[in-house]
Amino acid sequence: MKLHREGFGIILTTLIIVLILSFLNFWCFYCAEQFIFHVLIEAVLLILLYLIVQFFRIPNRTCEFGEMDIVCPADGKVVVIEETEEAEYFKGKRIQISIFMSPLNVHANYFPISGITKYVKYHPGLFLVAWHPKSSTENERTTIVVEHKNGTEVLFRQIAGAVARRICYYTEIGDKAKQGEEFGFIKFGSRIDVFLPLGTKIDVKIGDRVKAKLTRLGSFD
Secondary structure (H helix, E strand, O other): OEEOHHHHHHHHHHHHHHHHHHHHHHHHOOOHHHHHHHHHHHHHHHHHHHHHHHHOEEOOOOOOOOOOEEEOOOOEEEEEEEEEEEOOOOOEEEEEEEEEEOOOOOOEEEOOOOEEEEEEEEEOOEOOOOOOOOHHHHEOEEEEEEEOOOOOEEEEEEEEOOOOOOEEEOOOOOOEEOOOOEEEEEOOOEEEEEEEOOOOEEOOOOOOEEOOOOOEEEEOO
16 A cells, blocks of 8 residues: 555644644643543544545555446445436436545545547535535536546546545546556545446445445446
């Protein structure tokens, strides 16, 4: 396991704050009669540091799926599987699969298929809770479309949540996309939507706990 580059600054800042507060706790405000209180403060600070560090963890995983498979792009829980109208790019009906990422999940995002990046659009917006129905259209988000070599296009959308304040993406129009390679990162709670053609074979169901690069969402015919 390694740490994501997006977390280096936040982890360093958190570490400095924890060290300063620990120094104040035990050297400036220490009272022997309140020893347990000081220990509890230290415990809270260490837990905070641990949570920040583990949020930016990148586990070692190998993506081993066929070229017709659609790989899960994020860790989390499947909260939506439905036929819906995708209005930004396709302007037509698609199967939407939404994956909610809690602050405890890995937040790196990976290409679900290989192909060519055909569309990239960043949208500033609100920070509604990620499971809110309007978060797909009103929250800060990034929409990316990759065209498979068979001509099928898959759209996936990074959506900021109530805590998230920055979406990172690393692909541009014309770039080659490789299934299982990282294309972005969302800081703290968030969601990712995947829009697939009608008729796509779906291998997950609502409530499933899924993992990026290890879970197959479905496959093309």
